[in-house]
Amino acid sequence: MMFLGEPIAYEDEKEGLLIQNICPVKGQEKKQENTGSNYLNFHTEDGFHPYPPDHLALLGLRSDHEKIAETITASVRNVVDTLPGTAVMLLRQPLYRLHPSSSFKLNQHEDYSVRLPVLTGNLSNPQMCIHYSSMVAENEEAEWALNKLRKALLKVSVAFKLLPGDLLIMDNRLVAHARTPFRPRYDGKDRWLQRMFTVVDFHRSGFSRGHGKHVCSPLNVEFTKDVHFSNGDFPRSSAGERSLVFFGNSAIRVKTINGWNCCGECSL
Numbered sequence: 001m002m003f004l005g006e007p008i009a010y011e012d013e014k015e016g017l018l019i020q021n022i023c024p025v026k027g028q029e030k031k032q033e034n035t036g037s038n039y040l041n042f043h044t045e046d047g048f049h050p051y052p053p054d055h056l057a058l059l060g061l062r063s064d065h066e067k068i069a070e071t072i073t074a075s076v077r078n079v080v081d082t083l084p085g086t087a088v089m090l091l092r093q094p095l096y097r098l099h100p101s102s103s104f105k106l107n108q109h110e111d112y113s114v115r116l117p118v119l120t121g122n123l124s125n126p127q128m129c130i131h132y133s134s135m136v137a138e139n140e141e142a143e144w145a146l147n148k149l150r151k152a153l154l155k156v157s158v159a160f161k162l163l164p165g166d167l168l169i170m171d172n173r174l175v176a177h178a179r180t181p182f183r184p185r186y187d188g189k190d191r192w193l194q195r196m197f198t199v200v201d202f203h204r205s206g207f208s209r210g211h212g213k214h215v216c217s218p219l220n221v222e223f224t225k226d227v228h229f230s231n232g233d234f235p236r237s238s239a240g241e242r243s244l245v246f247f248g249n250s251a252i253r254v255k256t257i258n259g260w261n262c263c264g265e266c267s268l
């Protein structure tokens with residue numbers, strides 16, 4: 001992993017551990033999180049975060065009792081050429097609301113999301129941010145395009161049974177992942193993985209980390225109303241909606257700017 005980038009973790013997720021233990025937790029079977037054991041939907045890891053992982057490693061330490069759980073991956077590289085041009089065009093627009101993962105312990109608020117495109121970057125080799133259960137399209141056309149992509153990804157998915165000693169490294173910018181269901185027994189011998197994230201450009205998150213530290217400080221959530229705000233290359237909130245805005249480790253004041261063009265790509 002160290003050849004791929006610098007390790008990164010988030011203080012508001014899994015207590016900021018750089019190497020996280022993943023085991024099923026009693027009572028959380030249905031959670032769309034790695035503590036659950038029902039089907040875990042396809043997702044990009046922490047795609048809502050301003051400094052999401054570029055790579056994600058899962059190390060198998062122990063299989064589930066019946067050895068049925070499979071980690072599934074699906075790469076945008078294998079589907080982008082099969083999508084209708086109109087779908088690609090829509091997926092490149094910030095028409096999708098993504099709710100933060102419930103594994104993040106953000107300020108007590110619940111009703112927030114970030115607004116972003118699903119596909120970014122190079123036209124023929126784009127990056128993808130998707131979440132089958134926490135992402136909502138803002139209109140019917142955008143939903144149609146998202147469904148096209150979802151169906152296409154399912155067709156090219158590849159399953160891995162992580163046995164003890166197996167290491168699966170995923171490029172989180174290209175690949176979505178999921179996990180099939182299994183039956184935990186909570187007897188101390190359940191499925192056990194370890195997880196680690198890396199980023200290619202460590203300096204980008206420097207503002208959010210202490211000197212020499214690899215753990216990003218908790219995100220601050222600030223609700224805005226009737227505001228256009230842009231942070232980076234796509235808008236993070238939109239007019240009249242409750243949205244999540246980011247600012248490394250300190251809240252910033254968001255001003256109301258009437259008629260400001262968010263990103264040049266959208267018509268807001």
Ligand SMILES: O=C(O)CCC(=O)C(=O)O
Nearest residue numbers: 022034070071178179195
């Ligand atoms: O349990 C798995 O195989 C994958 C879990 C997962 O999505 C994760 O830990 O990010």
Ligand SMILES: [Fe+2]
Nearest residue numbers: 034043045177
């Ligand atoms: Fe995941």
